[in-house]
Amino acid sequence: MTVFSHVKGLHIQMDDRKHYYFLIAILTLLVAIFFTFSVLVGTTGASLSDIFTTIGQHDSEISSLIIREIRLPRAILGLLIGATLGLAGATLQGYLRNPLAEPGVIGVSTAAALGAVLAIYTGLSLVAPLALPLMAIGGSLIVVLLLQTLAGAGSVLTLILAGVAISSLCGALTSLALNLSDNPFASLEIVFWLLGSITDRSMAHVWLAAPFILTGWLLLIASARALDALSLGEEVALSLGVNVKQTRLLVVSGTAISVGACTAVSGVIGFIGLVVPHLLRPLVGHHPSRLLLASALAGASLLLCADILVRIVNSSTELKLGVVTALIGGPFFLFLIFRLKAYYGT
Amino acid sequence: MTVQTHEHTIVNDLSMMLDQGELVGLIGPNGAGKSTLLKAIVGSRKLSSGRVMIDGVPLERLSAIERARKLSYLPQERYVEWQLPVRTVVMLGRFPHRQGFGPPTPDCEVAVDRALDAVDATPFALRSVTSLSGGERARVLLARALAVEAPLLIADEPITELDPYHQIHVMEILRNRANEGTGVLVVLHDLAMAARFMDRLILMNCGSIVSTGTPTEVINRENLENVYRVSPLNQPASHEALASPWQKMDQNN
Numbered sequence: 001m002t003v004f005s006h007v008k009g010l011h012i013q014m015d016d017r018k019h020y021y022f023l024i025a026i027l028t029l030l031v032a033i034f035f036t037f038s039v040l041v042g043t044t045g046a047s048l049s050d051i052f053t054t055i056g057q058h059d060s061e062i063s064s065l066i067i068r069e070i071r072l073p074r075a076i077l078g079l080l081i082g083a084t085l086g087l088a089g090a091t092l093q094g095y096l097r098n099p100l101a102e103p104g105v106i107g108v109s110t111a112a113a114l115g116a117v118l119a120i121y122t123g124l125s126l127v128a129p130l131a132l133p134l135m136a137i138g139g140s141l142i143v144v145l146l147l148q149t150l151a152g153a154g155s156v157l158t159l160i161l162a163g164v165a166i167s168s169l170c171g172a173l174t175s176l177a178l179n180l181s182d183n184p185f186a187s188l189e190i191v192f193w194l195l196g197s198i199t200d201r202s203m204a205h206v207w208l209a210a211p212f213i214l215t216g217w218l219l220l221i222a223s224a225r226a227l228d229a230l231s232l233g234e235e236v237a238l239s240l241g242v243n244v245k246q247t248r249l250l251v252v253s254g255t256a257i258s259v260g261a262c263t264a265v266s267g268v269i270g271f272i273g274l275v276v277p278h279l280l281r282p283l284v285g286h287h288p289s290r291l292l293l294a295s296a297l298a299g300a301s302l303l304l305c306a307d308i309l310v311r312i313v314n315s316s317t318e319l320k321l322g323v324v325t326a327l328i329g330g331p332f333f334l335f336l337i338f339r340l341k342a343y344y345g346t
Numbered sequence: 347m348t349v350q351t352h353e354h355t356i357v358n359d360l361s362m363m364l365d366q367g368e369l370v371g372l373i374g375p376n377g378a379g380k381s382t383l384l385k386a387i388v389g390s391r392k393l394s395s396g397r398v399m400i401d402g403v404p405l406e407r408l409s410a411i412e413r414a415r416k417l418s419y420l421p422q423e424r425y426v427e428w429q430l431p432v433r434t435v436v437m438l439g440r441f442p443h444r445q446g447f448g449p450p451t452p453d454c455e456v457a458v459d460r461a462l463d464a465v466d467a468t469p470f471a472l473r474s475v476t477s478l479s480g481g482e483r484a485r486v487l488l489a490r491a492l493a494v495e496a497p498l499l500i501a502d503e504p505i506t507e508l509d510p511y512h513q514i515h516v517m518e519i520l521r522n523r524a525n526e527g528t529g530v531l532v533v534l535h536d537l538a539m540a541a542r543f544m545d546r547l548i549l550m551n552c553g554s555i556v557s558t559g560t561p562t563e564v565i566n567r568e569n570l571e572n573v574y575r576v577s578p579l580n581q582p583a584s585h586e587a588l589a590s591p592w593q594k595m596d597q598n599n
Binding site: 017097224225228229230231232233234235236238239240241242243281282285286287288289 | 385388389390409410411413414415417418419421423425426427428429430431434435438439441442446447449474487490494
């Protein structure tokens with residue numbers, strides 16, 4: 001019996017792994033396709049060969065400049081931000097053992113947004129354009145310190161409550177800045193910035209955000225194995241050798257640093273961190289650790305796809321990316337609640 | 347060991363020992379401090395004073411992984427998030443023995459198969475754990491604890507949700523594990539099971555040990571009346587433990 005089931009067990013594991021690798025290959029291909037389209041699509045036509053000839057050359061033709069200075073940074077940011085939101089969402093859902101968790105739940109996005117709004121409100125963003133992303137990153141780092149102070153040794157519930165409190169406070173302060181702003185142009189800029197977009201971003205934005213984003217990714221990925229053990233609760237995870245406090249530090253810091261850096265260059269883009277992990281969970285056999293890479297790739301695909309849609313939808317004013325993702329994510333959130341209600345029977 | 351909150355002493359200056367190959371039952375009424383004592387032993391509840399030693403080494407000197415390999419713990423709460431397959435849940439028991447994200451070693455596969463077989467869970471090993479009945483889930487989580495294959499196993503009420511057949515089955519599994527050399531400490535409320543299967547019983551009340559010894563020595567009229575506040579059904583034969591609570595003491599009076 002044992003020998004038979006051992007062989008059977010190996011087959012199951014192998015099939016399971018093959019299925020996972022196939023999924024990762026498909027998602028990687030999707031990212032490559034959407035990334036290429038993101039560079040190609042726009043009012044100025046471009047071909048695949050244009051992309052390859054443009055990258056690495058510094059000619060001053062208009063089409064080359066558009067690809068190099070406008071579309072490439074936009075596509076890279078789309079990829080980085082989408083992957084971050086997917087990865088952070090999957091990690092937070094695994095850590096908090098809650099399918100409704102997303103990066104916003106620990107107040108990171110709103111704190112980064114507050115930092116950016118203050119840069120616009122005080123006029124610092126006009127004096128030094130990089131002040132905006134830098135203040136946004138500063139906002140998210142302050143959140144890490146606050147969360148560690150408020151909920152460092154407490155329960156998951158304490159962490160969520162602290163996140164909600166910080167998020168509410170930052171939201172209120174953002175509203176206060178809008179309320180007190182006597183410059184209508186600054187108010188409009190704040191509102192547009194809060195809607196979320198990756199239009200007109202340069203390689204400077206990529207270089208500024210990328211180190212923080214990549215650092216955040218490393219921290220989040222380092223927590224992956226512990227997330228599997230946490231499926232059985234903190235007490236069992238602890239008895240299995242998981243350092244629960246260290247895992248919390250990795251998850252909170254990784255989310256704050258990477259999502260904060262994303263919000264710093266794109267504004268608030270919601271719902272990707274919620275929707276993507278939830279869609280993919282059944283496809284990875286509900287393994288929290290396997291969900292991370294899959295969600296990162298799917299998040300990048302979804303954001304690049306949404307950004308392409310924003311560009312090709314015929315409208316006098318370009319739709320903001322954050323609006324489109326919220327329009328997709330909002331109804332999905334409601335669907336999720338109805339499904340959970342049906343699942344638990346109440 | 348002493349465990350205190352701001353207001354109460356839950357475990358009060360208590361000392362105990364568990365040998366390898368021994369099946370020990372921790373019994374006592376609700377609120378006696380049994381589960382808190384187990385949490386303190388596995389390190390999830392901080393001791394106010396005292397220490398836990400494994401093989402003469404203080405628990406805090408062991409790394410988290412070393413401790414996990416020596417001490418397997420099944421808590422009272424039957425908690426599983428996500429619709430994980432049964433086999434995956436049991437494989438989590440091998441967490442302290444695995445590193446990185448590679449496939450499980452043949453040793454791990456064999457340990458998981460053995461644990462699944464032991465609790466009769468092999469037929470539903472591929473089903474989602476959330477689709478199981480309470481009793482089936484309890485057995486799967488016991489299999490997870492068995493799969494660690496640690497020299498010490500600590501289980502908090504492992505038979506509470508089980509039908510009589512599987513209660514006896516689980517007690518036999520624990521008995522066999524002890525016979526194979528594992529030191530097993532089990533919190534139980536079923537005095538009949540405690541009397542039948544345990545080598546030794548520790549009776550707790552209000553955070554302290556009231557009585558310890560063989561089942562016959564511990565489960566007697568005096569302890570039932572004073573600690574559990576119940577009177578027994580019958581006078582037992584001299585060689586058997588008094589294991590059938592029958593009436594509340596306040597109904598007697």
